[in-house]
Amino acid sequence: MLEIFYNSRDTVYKSIFGAVQCATLIKFRIDVRCDAPVKAAIIINHISHEMQIDSLTGDLSVFTLSLHSLHKPGLMYYHFEVSTPYHTVYYGNDMDMLQGIGKKYDKKPLDYQITVYDKFNTPDWIKGRVMYQIFPDRFYKENIKQSPYWDRYFHESWYEDPYIEDDFKSGTMECSDFFGGNLDGIIKKLDYIKSLGVGVIYLNPIYLAYSNHRYDVADYMSVDDTLGEENDLRILCEEAKKRDIYIILDMVFSHTGSDSVYFNKNMTFGYQGAFNDKQSEYRSWYVFKKDNTYESWWGIETLPNTIETNPSFMSHTLSSLEKWMNLGIKGFRLDVADELPDEYIKALRSKIKSIDNQSVLIGEVWEDASNKSSYGKKREYLYGYELDSVMNYPYRDALINYTLGKIDAKTFCRKIEIIRENYPKQVYECLMNMLSTHDVSRILSVLGGKSDFENIPRNQQKNIYLNKEEYEIAVKRLNFIISLLICLPGVPTIYYADEAGSQGLKDPFNRRTYPWGKEDLRIFEIYKGFLNQRSSNELLRYGTFSISEKEDNILIKREYGQEVSTFIFNNTKLSYIKI
Numbered sequence: 001m002l003e004i005f006y007n008s009r010d011t012v013y014k015s016i017f018g019a020v021q022c023a024t025l026i027k028f029r030i031d032v033r034c035d036a037p038v039k040a041a042i043i044i045n046h047i048s049h050e051m052q053i054d055s056l057t058g059d060l061s062v063f064t065l066s067l068h069s070l071h072k073p074g075l076m077y078y079h080f081e082v083s084t085p086y087h088t089v090y091y092g093n094d095m096d097m098l099q100g101i102g103k104k105y106d107k108k109p110l111d112y113q114i115t116v117y118d119k120f121n122t123p124d125w126i127k128g129r130v131m132y133q134i135f136p137d138r139f140y141k142e143n144i145k146q147s148p149y150w151d152r153y154f155h156e157s158w159y160e161d162p163y164i165e166d167d168f169k170s171g172t173m174e175c176s177d178f179f180g181g182n183l184d185g186i187i188k189k190l191d192y193i194k195s196l197g198v199g200v201i202y203l204n205p206i207y208l209a210y211s212n213h214r215y216d217v218a219d220y221m222s223v224d225d226t227l228g229e230e231n232d233l234r235i236l237c238e239e240a241k242k243r244d245i246y247i248i249l250d251m252v253f254s255h256t257g258s259d260s261v262y263f264n265k266n267m268t269f270g271y272q273g274a275f276n277d278k279q280s281e282y283r284s285w286y287v288f289k290k291d292n293t294y295e296s297w298w299g300i301e302t303l304p305n306t307i308e309t310n311p312s313f314m315s316h317t318l319s320s321l322e323k324w325m326n327l328g329i330k331g332f333r334l335d336v337a338d339e340l341p342d343e344y345i346k347a348l349r350s351k352i353k354s355i356d357n358q359s360v361l362i363g364e365v366w367e368d369a370s371n372k373s374s375y376g377k378k379r380e381y382l383y384g385y386e387l388d389s390v391m392n393y394p395y396r397d398a399l400i401n402y403t404l405g406k407i408d409a410k411t412f413c414r415k416i417e418i419i420r421e422n423y424p425k426q427v428y429e430c431l432m433n434m435l436s437t438h439d440v441s442r443i444l445s446v447l448g449g450k451s452d453f454e455n456i457p458r459n460q461q462k463n464i465y466l467n468k469e470e471y472e473i474a475v476k477r478l479n480f481i482i483s484l485l486i487c488l489p490g491v492p493t494i495y496y497a498d499e500a501g502s503q504g505l506k507d508p509f510n511r512r513t514y515p516w517g518k519e520d521l522r523i524f525e526i527y528k529g530f531l532n533q534r535s536s537n538e539l540l541r542y543g544t545f546s547i548s549e550k551e552d553n554i555l556i557k558r559e560y561g562q563e564v565s566t567f568i569f570n571n572t573k574l575s576y577i578k579i
Contacts, residue, residue: 001059002104003033004082004091008112009100009421019115019370019382019424020069026114027066030091035059036084044078051080070116073383075371077111098418115370115422118384122426123331123358125246128541129199130531131493135438136203136227137178137212138513139496140185147225149218149268150210154178159515162212162508164458174302175211179513183228187236194243196499196528197535200491201240202333204438205250206233207320209257213438213511215335216257216303220320230327237328246330248360253317253348254339255297255305256285263304275304285313297339308344318351325352331360337381337390338365338374345386362432365390370422382427389430392490394419396434400446402554402571403481409549409571416488416547431490435481436498441505443498444523447481448474454505461505479526480574486534487556487567489545499527539563 006029007013015027030051032038040051040063051063070076079092079102092109094102099112144154155177163177183206186193193201205214208222223230237247258265262282264273274282275292286304287295297303306313321332332352334340345363352359363381365372369390372379381387398415401407407415420428435443441454448466456464466474485492497512501520504510534540543560554569566579 001033001035002038002082002084002089004080004089004104005031005101006080006091007101009417015066018421019117021119022069022073022116023071024069024116025066026069027064029054029062029064030080030082032061032063032082033059034061034084036086039083041081041083042078043081044076048081069114072116073118073380073385074116075378076114076116078114079105079109079111097414099421100414100417113371113422115382115424117382117424120384120424120426122388122430123360125358126200126331126360126491127429128489128534129491130197130535131200131202131432131434131491132193132196132198132496133202133434133437133493134186134204134496135181135213135511136183136186136206137181138511139181140189140514140516141180141182142184142188143182144180145182145226145228149208149225150176152176152178152226154180158513159518161462162511164462164508175213175508178212178226180226181513182226183223183232183236187232187239190236190239190243190245194245196494197532198494199245199535200330201245201247202432202493203247203249205252205335208261210259210302211257215252216255216259217252218257218260220317221323233324233329234327237330241328247328248331248333248362249324249329250335251321251332252335253306253308253344254336255303258296258302258304281312284310297336308341314344314347318347321348321351322355325355325359330356330358331362331388333362333364333391334387335364337363337387338372338379342377342380342386345381349386360388360430361386362430363387363390366393368394368419368422382424384424387427389427389432391437392419392431392433395431395488395490396440399435399481399484400443403447403477403484403574404449405571409552409554409569412554413547413549420489420545429489432493433485433488433490434493434495435485436495436510438495438507438511440510442495442503442510443481444471444474444478444501445503445505447477448503450503450505458506458509461509464505464509465503475523475526476574478523480569480571480576482526482530483567483576484554484569486530486540487558492531492534494527494531499524539565 011017013029028042030040038061041048049065051065053061054064055062079090082089090105090109092102092105093112095110206223206227207217208219208224209216223233240247256262259268261269263275265275274280274286285306295305297305349361369381398412402412448470450464453464497514500515501523504512539558539560543558546557548555556567558565568577
């Protein structure tokens with residue numbers, strides 16, 4: 001007989017929950033029940049450390065060992081080795097559980113993980129706030145503004161669908177159709193945004209660019225003329241701050257647009273630029289081949305890749321951050337953080353923190369950011385010198401799958417705890433917990449069961465809407481999922497027009513205009529009620545958090561000061577109660 005027990009989430013067995021600071025003393029314990037003499041060791045990053053018997057009661061041996069975490073940031077991978085006179089077995093992580101209680105292996109166990117970080121702080125102001133994401137061209141317009149560089153096409157009606165390739169005779173579409181949403185429009189709707197309990201606005205790119213999404217930057221230093229002027233951005237930040245709202249911007253540094261002041265492939269800007277002039281001051285920003293072809297983002301020729309660590313590029317982009325912050329911007333979201341070198345992200349963080357140590361830097365990372373690898377390298381996002389936090393796609397997946405009944409309560413709790421255990425607490429408190437973004441389908445469409453249509457041709461996706469029965473089911477699920485969202489720590493993030501009942505699968509139909517005057521007020525009241533509850537309730541904003549499963553229910557306990565509440569969720573009944 002040989003029974004082994006360890007639980008990485010129980011402080012009896014690992015004295016500190018979750019991630020730890022460098023050189024922190026940790027006490028490990030493992031229980032072994034065996035009818036023969038037994039030894040135990042913990043293997044950390046391939047180095048064996050013999051454990052000592054702390055107590056022996058009958059056939060139960062309790063082994064312990066105290067040692068310090070890594071002295072520099074990194075990941076500690078560990079498992080246990082248990083030996084008897086007859087055989088050796090291993091105890092490690094359970095692939096089905098991931099952290100927590102593990103299982104025995106005959107060989108090659110799956111390791112547990114501890115994230116080790118350098119001492120750092122994240123901004124307190126953002127913790128627990130509600131965030132509102134705006135795709136600027138599609139939110140609200142106050143007078144259409146023209147661009148001096150491109151003859152832009154503006155839709156005649158605000159309520160038309162965005163165009164796709166089939167809408168153009170040439171068969172190509174570079175997201176060049178506009179509706180005219182602008183900064184003045186956002187300023188006009190600030191009171192509306194505040195009525196939702198919002199404390200942070202996240203804007204998709206607003207700098208000069210050819211496309212309506214502006215991820216093909218043309219000038220890091222300029223507000224796009226169609227959106228307004230620098231002073232409009234300054235006024236937006238000032239007016240937002242009067243309402244206790246801060247603004248963060250989306251920044252794209254892994255590539256620029258080919259039609260930009262830097263690359264200038266189309267000669268739009270009156271001089272040659274990197275593409276047409278080998279002596280251009282911007283030539284060293286890009287990777288050119290002998291035939292003047294160049295590396296581009298995912299092979300898209302309109303998005304030439306940049307060399308982020310090039311001194312000239314780094315200097316220019318760091319200066320751009322300073323400019324935006326001087327206009328009132330409080331922080332930034334980094335597009336495709338996986339494609340930005342660690343060295344560059346460190347420089348970005350250092351720059352913005354030197355200007356305002358309460359500024360925030362959030363990365364677009366779709367997976368667990370603590371152990372993410374990209375381009376063959378383990379990333380250093382959460383070690384204390386790069387990101388403050390990340391977009392929380394793992395929670396989005398868990399929330400949706402639980403609400404749709406695709407996972408049970410026990411699995412949902414496990415997925416929540418994996419992230420909480422792997423991330424430093426100060427990062428976890430700033431996580432962007434979203435249900436929709438400009439990169440994924442609208443939450444109402446997903447909850448109505450339309451996810452299966454996400455991969456059909458876009459000209460067919462245009463007509464995918466919920467029928468009456470699907471819509472009613474989606475609304476019930478929406479009420480449930482938002483009630484669960486606001487109980488999780490972090491920053492609940494709402495994608496513009498979700499609160500109005502907008503539908504749509506992937507780009508561009510998840511980027512339809514806000515349907516002013518055509519909102520579903522029932523859905524609006526769901527969002528308004530829950531989000532204001534979150535923004536005004538210190539227990540939900542700042543309280544300690546624990547989650548467990550009991551009889552197919554999820555129990556979330558929040559505690560703040562003398563106030564303690566338990567929230568019980570059941571996905572089969574779509575029920576939510578507070579006790």
